[in-house]
Each structure stands twice: as C-alpha cells, then as structure tokens.
Amino acid sequence: xxxxxxxxxxLRMTLDGEEVRFSxxxxxxxxxxxxxxxxxxxxxxxxxxxFGGCRMCVVxxxxxxxxxxxxxxxxxxxxxxxxxxxxxxxxxxxxxxLVVSENxxxxxxxxxxYASQEVATLVDEYGARTGRFQGQRSGTSNETDxxxxxxxxxxxxxxxxxxxxxxxxxxxDHAIAVMNRGFQTQITTEFNGRLKDSACTFCGQCVQTxxxxxxxxxKAMRAEPLPGELKKTRTICPYCGVGCSVDLLTKGERLVGxxxxxxxxANKGALCIKGQFAFDFxxxxxxxxxxxxxxxxGELHEASWDEALDRAADGFRRAREEHGRYSIYxxxxxxxxxxxxxxxxxxxxxxxGTNYIDNCSRA
Amino acid sequence: xxxxxxxxxxxxxxxxxxxxxxxxHPVAATGLKKAxxxxxxxxxxxxxxxxxxxxxQLYLPIRVGSDVALLLGMAxxxxxEGLVDRQFMDSRTSGGDEFIEHVKPFTPEWAAEITGxxxxxxxxxxxxxxxxxxGAIYYTLGITEHICGVDNVQSLCNLALMxxxxxxxxxxxxxxxxxxxxxxxxxxxxxxxxxxxFQSCAEPENARKFSEAYGTEIDxxxxxxxxxxxxxxxxxxxxxxxxxxxxxxxxxxxEHCEHALKxxxxxxxxxxxxxxxxxxxxxxxxxxxxxxxxxxxxxxERRVQRLRAAVPPAGxxxxxxxxVSQIAQxxxxxxxxxxxxxxxxxxxxxLSPIYAGxxxxxxxxxxxxxxxxxxxxxxTPILHVREFKNGRGLFKILGYRDPAEVIDDDFxxxxxxxxxxxxxxxxxxxxxxxxxxxxxxxxxxxVHPHDVASWGLVDGGQCHLSSRRGKIMAKIKxxxxxxxxxxxxxxxxxxxxxxxLTGSGYDPVTETAELKVCAVRVEPA
Numbered sequence: 023x024x025x026x027x028x029x030x031x032x033l034r035m036t037l038d039g040e041e042v043r044f045s046x047x048x049x050x051x052x053x054x055x056x057x058x059x060x061x062x063x064x065x066x067x068x069x070x071x072x073f074g075g076c077r078m079c080v081v082x083x084x085x086x087x088x089x090x091x092x093x094x095x096x097x098x099x100x101x102x103x104x105x106x107x108x109x110x111x112x113x114x115x116x117x118x119x120l121v122v123s124e125n126x127x128x129x130x131x132x133x134x135x136y137a138s139q140e141v142a143t144l145v146d147e148y149g150a151r152t153g154r155f156q157g158q159r160s161g162t163s164n165e166t167d168x169x170x171x172x173x174x175x176x177x178x179x180x181x182x183x184x185x186x187x188x189x190x191x192x193x194x195d196h197a198i199a200v201m202n203r204g205f206q207t208q209i210t211t212e213f214n215g216r217l218k219d220s221a222c223t224f225c226g227q228c229v230q231t232x233x234x235x236x237x238x239x240x241k242a243m244r245a246e247p248l249p250g251e252l253k254k255t256r257t258i259c260p261y262c263g264v265g266c267s268v269d270l271l272t273k274g275e276r277l278v279g280x281x282x283x284x285x286x287x288a289n290k291g292a293l294c295i296k297g298q299f300a301f302d303f304x305x306x307x308x309x310x311x312x313x314x315x316x317x318x319x320g321e322l323h324e325a326s327w328d329e330a331l332d333r334a335a336d337g338f339r340r341a342r343e344e345h346g347r348y349s350i351y352x353x354x355x356x357x358x359x360x361x362x363x364x365x366x367x368x369x370x371x372x373x374x375g376t377n378y379i380d381n382c383s384r385a
Numbered sequence: 386x387x388x389x390x391x392x393x394x395x396x397x398x399x400x401x402x403x404x405x406x407x408x409x410h411p412v413a414a415t416g417l418k419k420a421x422x423x424x425x426x427x428x429x430x431x432x433x434x435x436x437x438x439x440x441x442q443l444y445l446p447i448r449v450g451s452d453v454a455l456l457l458g459m460a461x462x463x464x465x466e467g468l469v470d471r472q473f474m475d476s477r478t479s480g481g482d483e484f485i486e487h488v489k490p491f492t493p494e495w496a497a498e499i500t501g502x503x504x505x506x507x508x509x510x511x512x513x514x515x516x517x518x519x520g521a522i523y524y525t526l527g528i529t530e531h532i533c534g535v536d537n538v539q540s541l542c543n544l545a546l547m548x549x550x551x552x553x554x555x556x557x558x559x560x561x562x563x564x565x566x567x568x569x570x571x572x573x574x575x576x577x578x579x580x581x582x583f584q585s586c587a588e589p590e591n592a593r594k595f596s597e598a599y600g601t602e603i604d605x606x607x608x609x610x611x612x613x614x615x616x617x618x619x620x621x622x623x624x625x626x627x628x629x630x631x632x633x634x635x636x637x638x639x640e641h642c643e644h645a646l647k648x649x650x651x652x653x654x655x656x657x658x659x660x661x662x663x664x665x666x667x668x669x670x671x672x673x674x675x676x677x678x679x680x681x682x683x684x685x686e687r688r689v690q691r692l693r694a695a696v697p698p699a700g701x702x703x704x705x706x707x708x709v710s711q712i713a714q715x716x717x718x719x720x721x722x723x724x725x726x727x728x729x730x731x732x733x734x735x736l737s738p739i740y741a742g743x744x745x746x747x748x749x750x751x752x753x754x755x756x757x758x759x760x761x762x763x764x765t766p767i768l769h770v771r772e773f774k775n776g777r778g779l780f781k782i783l784g785y786r787d788p789a790e791v792i793d794d795d796f797x798x799x800x801x802x803x804x805x806x807x808x809x810x811x812x813x814x815x816x817x818x819x820x821x822x823x824x825x826x827x828x829x830x831x832v833h834p835h836d837v838a839s840w841g842l843v844d845g846g847q848c849h850l851s852s853r854r855g856k857i858m859a860k861i862k863x864x865x866x867x868x869x870x871x872x873x874x875x876x877x878x879x880x881x882x883x884x885x886l887t888g889s890g891y892d893p894v895t896e897t898a899e900l901k902v903c904a905v906r907v908e909p910a
Contacts, residue, residue, distance in 0.1 A: 311700020
C-alpha cells in the first residue's frame with residue numbers, strides 16, 4: 023500500500039546517506055520508490071501485498087545482522103539504510119544467475135505480457151547472462167491446456183507467485199495455486215487440470231504480472247512474426263461502463279493485442295476477459311467497408327459515399343416534406359463516443375426542431 | 386454512480402441488488418471482493434444464486450419483480466429499530482416523517498409473503514445496512530428493467546436518505562452503467578427529455594438557449610422515447626436514423642420491433658457490422674470502430690476519458706460524427722462544419738454546465754468526474770456532499786405492484802433474462818473475437834435440477850419455451866443458479882432469440898421494458 027507521506031506523523035530515516043521523511047506504515051521499498059531510488063525486484067507488484075519471496079530487493083540496515091527484504095520491512099524512525107553497495111550488488115547478480123540458470127530462455131517477446139521483460143532487463147543490467155549454475159530445474163510447462171488465451175510455459179517460471187497472488191488478491195478468484203515445494207514447485211490449478219475447469223475467468227491478470235513470460239498472451243503472441251515496431255496507444259475498453267484504461271498494442275496497421283493500463287484511473291491495471299481478449303473484431307472480415315444502399319431489386323448493394331449520403335439525406339428530407347418534422351426520429355448509441363451522440367441529437371434538434379431523439383438505454 | 390469506483394473497497398456494509406456484477410462489471414466487482422477480504426459484510430438480493438450471491442454473507446433470494454416489497458420491508462425495520470439518521474433527515478431531506486409513517490404496515494412478514502425471503506433475513510439485512518458506518522448500494526438493470534423500475538430506484542434512495550448513507554465516502558446509491566458510453570449518450574443530450582448536460586427540454590429558457598445555439602426554433606417540450614417511436618413506426622414516424630444499435634435483437638418483442646422497422650419509409654443504420662437491424666435498412670453506413678476512432682466517453686462514475694485511434698479505419702469507414710454531419714449538411718442544416726472530434730467535444734462543453742470546466746485537452750489524463758462547472762474546479766467524485774441538486778433529498782411514498790405479467794396455469798414459470806461474462810449483448814463484437822467460443826459457444830436455458838426432473842426435461846436437451854408473445858427453442862442446463870420455478874437465459878445468441886418472448890410491460894415513466902420478468906411455459910421438445 024502506498025501511503026501519502028504528507029499524512030500522519032512526519033518520521034525520518036537515512037536512505038543512502040540522505041535524511042528522508044516517511045509516514046507510519048511505509049516499507050523501506052515504498053520510501054525508496056517515493057525518493058526515486060531504484061531497488062530491483064522480481065516478486066513485487068505494487069497492487070499486491072508485499073511478499074518478500076525473491077530477495078532481489080534486499081538492502082542493508084545498520085545494526086541488522088543480515089540484509090533485509092525492503093518490500094516487507096517497515097521503515098522505522100532513525101533507521102539507516104543502504105540500497106546499493108558491492109555486497110548487495112553481488113548478492114543480486116548471483117541471485118539473477120541462479121534464476122537464469124533454471125530458465126530455458128530469458129528473452130521473450132514483449133507481446134507475451136505487460137511485465138514479461140522484467141527478468142531479461144535485470145539480467146542485462148547486472149550482466150548476469152551466464153551459464154554459471156548447472157543442475158536441476160523447476161516448473162514443467164502445461165502443454166495439454168488447450169485454452170486459446172493463456173500460454174502456460176512454466177519452464178520459464180521462477181516461482182515469484184505474482185500470478186497466484188494477483189488471482190487471489192486482485193481478482194478474488196483463487197483459481198491458481200502452488201503445488202509442491204523446492205525444485206518440484208509448480209503453479210497449477212485445483213486438481214492440476216485445465217484453466218477452463220478451474221475458477222479462472224480468463225481476465226489475463228496473471229499473464230500481465232508475470233515477470234518472465236512463463237504466462238503468455240496467446241492472442242498477442244500470434245503477432246510475434248509480424249514485422250514492425252510494437253506501439254502502444256492509450257484508450258478505454260469498448261465494453262461495459264466501468265471504463266477501464268487499456269493500451270492497444272499495434273504493429274503497423276494491425277491491432278495485435280491489449281494490455282491493461284496500470285495507472286488507469288478506473289481500473290488500476292485490472293481487466294476482464296472481454297477487455298483483455300475480445301479486441302480482434304476490429305479486423306474481422308465481416309466489417310462493413312463500404313456504404314450499402316437498397317436497390318430496386320430489394321437487396322443491399324455497395325455504393326459510393328456520395329450516393330449513399332444523398333440517399334440517406336433524401337429520405338429524411340422527403341419525410342419532413344410529406345409527413346412533417348415529427349415523422350423523423352433518431353436513436354444514438356451507448357457504444358459510440360460523445361461526438362456521435364452529440365451530433366445525433368443535434369441532427370434531430372437543429373434539423374427538425376424536435377426532441378425526437380433517444381439512445382439504447384431503455385432496452 | 387453517486388460515488389467513485391475507488392469507494393467500492395470502503396463500505397463496511399455493501400448492499401447489491403439486481404446486479405450480476407462479477408459477470409457484467411467484473412473489474413468493479415474486484416473492489417467488492419477486496420472489501421469483503423478486509424472484513425466488510427455484503428448483502429446480495431437477486432432471484433438467481435449468481436456468483437456475487439455466493440460471495441455474500443447474507444443472500445436474499447427474492448422472487449423476480451418483488452424488489453419494492455423487500456425494500457419497504459427493510460425501511461420498516463430500519464424505522465422500527467431506531468436506525469434512522471435523524472440529523473441527516475432533518476437537515477438534508479423532506480418528507481421523511483411521512484415516509485416513516487407510510488412504512489409502518491410493511492412488516493418483514495408482509496414482505497416475506499411477496500418476496501419469498503424469510504422475514505428474519507429481511508430484518509438482518511435492514512439492521513446491517515441501517516447500522517452501517519458506511520453503507521453503499523449497488524444496482525444494475527435488475528432494478529431498472531421492470532414496470533416499477535423508477536419505484537425500485539426511489540425505494541433504494543429512500544433507504545439511503547433515511548440512514549444518511551449518501552454524500553459521503555464509501556456510501557451512495559450507485560447504478561452500474563452497462564455500456565462504455567451509455568452515460569455519455571445521456572450527457573450529450575441524446576434523450577428526448579434533456580438537452581446536452583441534462584438541461585431539461587421542458588424549461589423554455591433551455592429551449593431558447595439551444596434554439597439560439599443551433600439557429601433553429603426547438604420545441605420547449607419533451608420528445609417521445611424510442612419505445613413510443615417504435616410503436617408509431619409506419620404511422621407518425623416515417624424515417625429513422627439508428628447509430629450503433631442492433632435494435633432487432635436487443636429490444637423486447639422482437640416481432641413487433643421487426644415489423645416496426647419494416648413499416649418505415651426510410652431507415653438509415655450506421656454500424657461497424659451488418660447487423661440484423663442493418664439488414665432491414667435502406668441505407669447502411671460503415672462507421673469506424675473502437676481502436677480506429679478518436680473521441681470521448683464517460684464511465685459509470687461520470688469520469689470523462691479519451692478514446693484514441695490506434696489503427697486506420699477498415700475500408701472506407703468514417704467516424705459516426707462525420708457521417709451524421711454529412712447527412713445534416715445534405716438536408717441543409719447549418720452548424721455541422723466540423724473538422725475533428727475535438728471541435729465537437731469543445732462545442733458540447735460550451736453548452737453544458739456540467740462540462741463547462743472541461744475541454745479536449747483537459748481530459749487527456751481522465752482525472753475529471755463531472756460536474757466540472759468551471760476551469761478551476763477539481764471535478765466531483767462524490768455527488769450530494771453538502772446538498773442535493775434540488776436542495777433537499779425527497780422521500781417518495783410508493784407501494785408494491787405486481788409485475789405486468791404474473792405466472793398462471795397457462796404460463797406457470799418465471800423467465801428472467803440477462804448477460805454472461807464472456808459475451809457482450811448481441812455478440813456483434815465478442816462473437817467476432819477469436820477464442821470466446823471456447824468458453825461460450827451457445828446459449829443455455831438455466832433450469833433448477835429439480836424442475837428439470839419434474840417438468841420431464843433433460844439436462845443438455847432441448848425444450849420449447851413460450852410466452853404470450855411467442856415461442857422459441859432452447860437448450861437446457863440444469864443448475865441451482867436458478868431457483869425452482871424461475872428460468873434464466875441471456876439474449877446474446879441470435880439462435881436463442883429470447884426477446885421474442887419478452888416485452889410484457891413497460892415502466893410508465895421511463896418506458897424501460899420489463900425485460901427481467903415474463904411468464905413462460907417450458908415443455909420438452
């Protein structure tokens with residue numbers, strides 16, 4: 023939980039030689055983040071309760087026998103903390119080398135998920151890309167789950183439990199859990215089956231928080247071979263009225279996926295199956311691509327914009343002439359932007375002087 | 386919503402009624418789940434044992450259409466137990482004493498008779514909500530899609546007013562809007578009763594303002610609703626412009642609706658796919674889709690946010706506003722010389738007091754919730770903080786009415802309709818998104834397992850489902866999510882056209898259809 027430092031009692035501690043203020047209840051990690059002092063993490067997601075599992079965020083606290091996990095240790099008055107020194111950096115590098123040695127691959131496509139580049143980025147930062155440790159590996163990929171949304175490539179799993187925690191804490195679904203311990207640790211569902219047969223709602227939150235790409239967005243991953251740079255455009259989900267912020271993933275002129283906006287004012291990174299996965303109707307082959315006009319044969323035929331707009335306008339003009347201004351009615355959409363609804367009501371009010379306009383909210 | 390979404394984690398007592406939130410507003414429901422994890426208590430009233438009901442500490446399985454009775458019973462208990470917030474009632478509301486007198490006969494035992502909920506559970510619900518430090522009400526179409534939809538909403542307001550659970554953090558009366566910009570359609574004046582910014586059409590001053598702005602004399606009286614307009618098609622109404630609505634599948638009484646549209650002289654449909662409604666049109670105009678369109682939308686908490694285009698339009702598709710403006714210009718209406726969505730949004734802000742402090746650039750980050758009356762205003766996350774819009778909060782005296790149609794020997798089963806997590810409305814979008822079929826490929830009529838057995842049906846088998854308006858075939862799923870004697874179906878699948886059966890009645894004020902209740906017969910096929 024992020025606590026506003028301006029609230030409550032103003033307490034002081036020393037962070038990398040500088041005196042900083044904090045408020046009661048803040049962890050060392052939260053204070054450091056607020057001070058723009060970077061501390062590397064793997065198991066941390068700011069939306070979730072601190073877990074302290076990965077040990078990447080360890081810092082030195084004066085008087086403590088060993089380094090402590092900054093994400094779970096509360097800041098206390100007078101505390102003297104060092105976030106960076108030779109010993110800590112060596113610890114972090116070794117830890118990363120252990121992680122990397124277990125994983126089949128480190129470099130995964132960013133299309134896999136929002137956080138999928140976290141391990142690869144840290145590995146580069148610490149120069150930890152070595153084959154230093156050989157031996158056992160944990161996590162077996164689930165190849166039998168035939169669901170079309172979530173890839174379960176557990177060979178890349180580092181047991182940070184972010185997926186398990188986001189499912190429980192953020193979604194309240196508790197669909198996935200941890201089986202076994204040590205090298206046998208495996209993220210799985212009840213009875214070790216398919217996600218479809220679990221409490222999973224396919225909201226995709228586990229995918230988006232996974233720091234290694236062990237969980238991947240299958241629909242987005244289809245665009246991996248496409249050429250071009252991956253771009254993100256911030257917009258709002260097209261479905262219900264919650265108004266979740268999303269980033270549209272595009273390659274060239276193609277919409278290839280959706281990622282939740284972690285700073286979205288209405289959703290703070292949360293999404294549901296529709297917002298996460300039901301985006302590709304945009305490029306569906308049945309999209310209307312040209313105007314259609316009903317011909318004398320009673321069928322709809324392709325027409326030019328000019329022809330179709332003239333025909334549309336003629337019908338309204340004729341109705342007004344023959345049956346008066348109360349013969350024309352407009353129905354606006356609850357699915358189109360403000361500008362559509364505004365011009366629709368203005369079309370009726372400015373065009374015919376009536377209030378013969380409504381939207382689809384009554385059914 | 387009177388309160389922001391972020392408040393959903395804060396109430397100590399949550400009262401959800403007529404909202405299938407985990408399926409229809411799943412992200413909002415995560416807030417309630419967090420509140421429960423932190424010790425909040427939740428009451429859920431719903432005819433169906435929906436997932437939200439399974440999360441609740443207290444579930445009230447009300448009979449479809451009996452909400453007013455439940456809420457009157459709760460008001461009775463709150464008054465009887467001395468849980469009324471006197472200070473709030475005296476300083477902020479009118480008609481409270483009369484209301485408290487009014488609810489005296491409506492004992493929980495009386496409400497139990499009508500709702501089917503045990504009287505002691507009605508008492509418990511009332512005592513929890515009445516004693517809450519922060520009590521919040523959430524509702525959706527299970528409240529509004531009834532002939533007594535307005536009474537249902539006002540009954541909820543009465544509860545909030547008598548307990549002072551409004552105008553504060555973590556409280557409120559909170560409708561969850563169902564479409565990404567249904568709030569915006571109202572904000573923009575696409576309603577027969579209000580000009581943009583909810584300025585009443587019946588106020589001559591407002592009609593003058595818009596007549597002047599638009600350069601045409603505009604009526605200073607309300608127009609008719611879409612429901613009335615559909616009834617008058619081929620008669621008074623001759624030409625219809627529909628933007629982005631699949632009226633034929635989403636509206637009640639499908640045959641009536643199809644007949645209405647077919648009897649028009651002129652039907653123009655703007656949409657992104659050729660829908661069942663577009664098939665009936667004289668002219669179909671291709672609109673740019675979400676992801677291809679720049680614009681603005683407003684969510685259920687009145688937050689005004691930007692929609693941004695990320696890919697070019699499909700084929701020759703054009704933004705809705707461009708299409709409408711072109712038609713307007715071609716019939717000679719002035720004031721449609723727009724060059725961008727920005728021009729239009731800024732015009733809206735200039736004419737709407739609730740948007741007066743906003744413009745295209747200011748909403749870039751989506752931090753404003755209307756009303757935003759001027760440029761220095763921070764927005765209004767919580768409504769009714771110091772006073773109500775019209776001064777004091779008004780209690781409404783109302784009584785219980787039966788639904789338009791009640792079960793009888795010919796149609797002995799209640800049918801209620803709704804939505805499902807994986808599909809959206811008539812599936813024009815989710816039905817064309819890959820993978821959704823894996824989870825939801827067909828519609829299933831939900832029937833209680835005991836009813837399946839006693840009506841001679843088979844789980845997974847077909848049945849005939851008929852009402853006074855028509856007959857359809859449906860595939861059966863045995864589930865205790867439906868109570869005995871009530872069946873459920875969504876209207877998403879065109880091959881299970883449940884809206885052939887619905888349309889038994891309409892709320893006299895809003896003309897919203899009673900889509901949540903109709904009497905049917907279920908027979909083996």
